[in-house]
Amino acid sequence: MIASRGDDPALIDRFLEMMAAEAGAAKNTLAAYRRDLAGASELLGGTLGCATSGALVQLGEHWLPLASSSVARKASALRRFFAFLAEEGLRADDPSDALPRPGVARTLPRILDHADVDRLFAEIARRLEIDGSPANLRLSALVELLYGSGLRATELVSLPRNLIRHDQPFLILRGKGGRERLVPISDRARAAVASYAATLPREGAWLFPSGKAHLSRVRLFQLLRALAADAGINPERVSPHVLRHAFATHLLEGGADLRALQTMLGHADIATTQIYTHVDGRRLVELVNQRHPLADAPLSARVDAGRDHS
Template sequence: MSALDDRGLIERFLEMMRAEAGAAGNTIAAYGTDLRLASELLEGRLGEAIAADLERLGAAWQTLARTTVARKSAALRRFFAFLADEGLRSDDPGGALPRPGSSRGLPKVLSTGDVDRLFAVIARRQARVPADPNDLRLSALVELLYGSGLRATELVSLPRNAIAPDRPYLILKGKGGRERLVPISDRARAAVAAWRAHVDVGRAWLFPSGKGHLSRVRLHQIIRALAAEAGIPPDRISPHVLRHAFATHLLEGGADLRALQAMLGHADIATTEIYTHVDSKRLVELVNSRHPLGEALARK
């Protein structure tokens, strides 16, 4: 194929990423750069590359950081899968691309016991006399972080009336402009209603601060102070860790990974798989108890 052919194929792939996958602008730009550089290294023959060509690319990437190689490989694998799906190739050579071990550690994990201790502190605070409205705000913040998996930015920038008492969900626009439906539990709606009664009706935000809304930095500080009071090392917790706990505990309770992907707003299921850490013991137990062969063995 000519260089022009590669350019056309790359543009078709990127257009698919925009229209169907809903990828963020930065992701599309990074994929485009990686694909064009690979095309240059293969002298405009990326679209017709064979396994040996991709092994040559891997050799050329040896001096790069593992995370960079992982990103480039991911971009090319998606590109070749797209060509195969569209019938533009009869094969998919993506398996020849390097798969470097990621240096990214597993997300920090809170146990259900840790979460229980956080809510116990909140309950003690709310029982104090006289009552402090900030304790109601704390309850609403934690209920939404742990009960709905909101990102910190999404949480602090919620409009005052975003959560209705009679509607068990919220429609959010997250990364890449993707809209998603977020479930709001009865507990969270009750906590929000109790807090909103203390928010001036003239304020635009559910969690106002100064002339705007609560900052992500201040939210981080509030969550760490709560952890310290609950006897949890503050460096083990953050708003993001509570979001992760939401996903992990739902998965451990039997939630479907695709449903979690939708609730978390991930464009790629691979992100959800990393995000929702599940220990190997539970996976083994799941196979033994749910797999048809395991059930057949139990009946013998």
């Protein structure tokens, strides 16, 4: 199915379902997205889903009287909407580059700290100790892959049955926009997947099957919320996307290179990855003070060194 005139209401509904399941968007956030998307659709005569770059330029001109924060919010909603359409194969292109980009600071992602993550895994371990059922083994594999590899929810639930091998610490994944990337799989994650995969029938297309298809993003979201509640964490704080953010943030805190992180997350633009540096400013200052070649040299020596090179 390719988006066409008259499809906007159904496309908006599908997008909001994804936002609730994958990004864990709150009701107020979903309502704001619906208002912005429905308003844009109305201005474009019900053709938002198949809008051209030229139509989006006109839309931006219509927003000129609005505050920059309002324009930024509306443009952000539309960018996520068009990215979703492209990812789902509902559009062959993404025209969102034509949307305005007012100078408004980006919202920082919600994250879990190390203690929160420890509580999640402690709850999984508790469940497995009581009952090593396929359902608990599946949950262990899901969370290990979300936090240990930074997979998007859609990428995770649709993993092919035999893509992850016990002797291969990485996989080649095709993500957003059809871009391929190298995804590292930790020893813990491979062990969790192996234990869970042993419960599956030999035949089957999906690693996480459900009925005739694979596990849905909505069900993944529900499983994580239930796990968080049992671990003593506010369920509103936990979603597949939050665990992906935690993967990125904690790797950066541990000294990961930003370019390497960009590759692992599958970001087309490193500016998207740079949002994670907000959590690590103090560590970066300490890194400069400890590792810079002149860090241990007295000030007089630095001045003399500067004169020698002038």
